[in-house]
Amino acid sequence: MNQRSYDVIIIGAGIVGLCTAFYSAKAGLRVAVLDRSTPGSGTTSKAAGMLGIQAEFRSPNPLYHLAKESIALYKTLTNELLEYQTTSLDWTSSGAIKLAFTHSEHKQLSDIQPWQVQHGDRAELLDRQSLQILAPAVTKEACAGLYFPNEVHVQPKQVARAFEHSLYELGVDVFPYTTATSVSSNRVTTRTDTLYGEQIVIATGHESIANTPWPVTPVKGEIIKVRPRRQLSQQTIFYNGWYAVPKQDGEWLLGATSTHSEDTTISVNGVLELLTNTQAFLPDLRDSEITAMWSGIRPKSTVDSPFISPHPTLHSVWLVGGHNRNGILLGPITGKCVTERLLGNEVNDAFTSIKAGEHIEHHHQSEKS
Numbered sequence: 001m002n003q004r005s006y007d008v009i010i011i012g013a014g015i016v017g018l019c020t021a022f023y024s025a026k027a028g029l030r031v032a033v034l035d036r037s038t039p040g041s042g043t044t045s046k047a048a049g050m051l052g053i054q055a056e057f058r059s060p061n062p063l064y065h066l067a068k069e070s071i072a073l074y075k076t077l078t079n080e081l082l083e084y085q086t087t088s089l090d091w092t093s094s095g096a097i098k099l100a101f102t103h104s105e106h107k108q109l110s111d112i113q114p115w116q117v118q119h120g121d122r123a124e125l126l127d128r129q130s131l132q133i134l135a136p137a138v139t140k141e142a143c144a145g146l147y148f149p150n151e152v153h154v155q156p157k158q159v160a161r162a163f164e165h166s167l168y169e170l171g172v173d174v175f176p177y178t179t180a181t182s183v184s185s186n187r188v189t190t191r192t193d194t195l196y197g198e199q200i201v202i203a204t205g206h207e208s209i210a211n212t213p214w215p216v217t218p219v220k221g222e223i224i225k226v227r228p229r230r231q232l233s234q235q236t237i238f239y240n241g242w243y244a245v246p247k248q249d250g251e252w253l254l255g256a257t258s259t260h261s262e263d264t265t266i267s268v269n270g271v272l273e274l275l276t277n278t279q280a281f282l283p284d285l286r287d288s289e290i291t292a293m294w295s296g297i298r299p300k301s302t303v304d305s306p307f308i309s310p311h312p313t314l315h316s317v318w319l320v321g322g323h324n325r326n327g328i329l330l331g332p333i334t335g336k337c338v339t340e341r342l343l344g345n346e347v348n349d350a351f352t353s354i355k356a357g358e359h360i361e362h363h364h365q366s367e368k369s
C-alpha cells in the first residue's frame with residue numbers, strides 16, 4: 001500500500017464499517033476500508049443474525065425507531081446488493097414468539113403488545129392453547145406468548161460478504177490484514193504504511209486503537225448450533241434472554257450467554273446454561289446433534305447507546321460503535337447516518353455523541369495483526 005489519499009478511511013470492516021463504506025461510496029466519496037483480519041470476521045461473524053426489533057425492545061425508545069428504519073433499509077438492500085452480483089442475505093421471515101411462564105411475565109407481554117400495534121407492527125397475544133397450536137414443540141408449561149409474525153433473521157456472514165463484494169464493485173479500496181496502529185487528524189498509520197483521508201471513521205468493535213478513547217466494554221456471548229432430530233417450531237422462540245433461531249439449513253442457533261469478559265473460550269458453564277435454558281422451553285432439543293459452538297465479544301457502549309461521535313480531540317475523526325447485541329440489526333441505519341455526517345449534513349438521530357472532556361473508558365488496545 002503506497003501513500004494514497006481518500007475522502008474517508010474506515011478502520012474496521014465489521015457490519016458497522018462495511019455499511020458505512022457502502023453508503024459513503026454510493027454517495028460518491030472515495031473510500032478505503034481496512035481490517036486487521038478479513039472483512040466481517042470479527043463479532044459480526046459470531047452473531048445469530050436476528051433483526052429482532054419487536055422481540056428486543058420493551059418500550060418505544062429512540063433505538064426502536066432507528067431499528068425500524070434499519071429494517072426498511074434491509075428490505076431495499078436484499079435486492080440492491082444482488083445487483084452487485086453478491087450473495088443472498090439468507091433473509092428469513094420466520095416470525096418470533098416471546099414466551100411467558102408466570103402471571104407477571106404474561107402481564108409484561110400484555111404491556112408490550114398495544115404500543116407495538118400502535119406503531120404499526122403486528123403483535124398477537126397467544127393464550128396457552130393458541131400457543132400450542134402455533135408452536136407445538138414449545139413446552140406446555142408456557143402459559144402465553146406474544147407472536148411477532150414479521151420478525152426476520154439473516155445470515156450475518158453472508159450479509160458481510162454481500163457488502164464486501166458490493167464495495168469492490170463500487171470502487172472502494174479494501175485492505176484486509178491491515179492493522180491501524182494509530183490515528184491522527186487526516187492520517188491513519190498501519191504497521192507498514194500511512195494512509196491519508198479527509199475524514200477517518202473508527203469502527204473497531206470491541207477493540208480500541210492507541211490514542212483513541214473508546215467507550216466500549218466487552219461482553220462475551222456463546223452460541224451452540226444444533227440439528228434437531230424432529231421438527232421444532234417454524235418461529236424463533238425467546239424466553240428470558242435466551243433464544244432458539246431456526247436457520248435455513250435446518251439447524252438451530254441456541255443463544256446466548258452474556259458475561260463481562262473478552263475471553264473467547266467456550267466454557268462448560270456457558271454450554272450448560274445454554275442447553276438448560278433453551279431445553280426448558282423447547283424440550284425436544286434434548287436429542288439434537290450439536291454441530292458447532294462459538295463465542296463472540298459484543299461491543300457494549302459505556303455511554304448508554306450506540307454512538308456516532310466526533311473524536312473528542314482529533315478533528316475530522318469519527319468514533320462509531322457500541323452496538324452491543326444489535327449491530328446486525330442497526331448496521332445499515334448506522335452506515336447511513338455516519339455517511340450523512342461525513343457529507344456535512346445536519347442529522348438528528350438517536351445515536352449518542354460524546355462530549356469533549358466526558359469520561360470515557362480507554363479500553364483494551366488491538367495488538368493482534
Ligand SMILES: Cc1cc2nc3c(=O)[nH]c(=O)nc-3n(C[C@H](O)[C@H](O)[C@H](O)COP(=O)(O)OP(=O)(O)OC[C@H]3O[C@@H](n4cnc5c(N)ncnc54)[C@H](O)[C@@H]3O)c2cc1C
Nearest residue numbers: 012014036042043044048049050180205221296327328329
Ligand atoms: C453471540 C452473539 C450473538 C449476537 N446476535 C446478534 C443478533 O442476533 N442480531 C444483532 O443485531 N446483533 C447480534 N450480535 C451483536 C453483533 O454481532 C455486534 O453488535 C456487531 O457485530 C458489532 O459490529 P462491529 O462492526 O461494531 O464490530 P466487529 O464485527 O467486531 O468489527 C470490528 C472490526 O474491526 C477490526 N479491527 C479492530 N481493531 C482494528 C485495528 N486496529 N485495525 C484494523 N482493524 C481493526 C476487527 O478485525 C473487526 O473485523 C451478537 C453478538 C454475539 C457475540
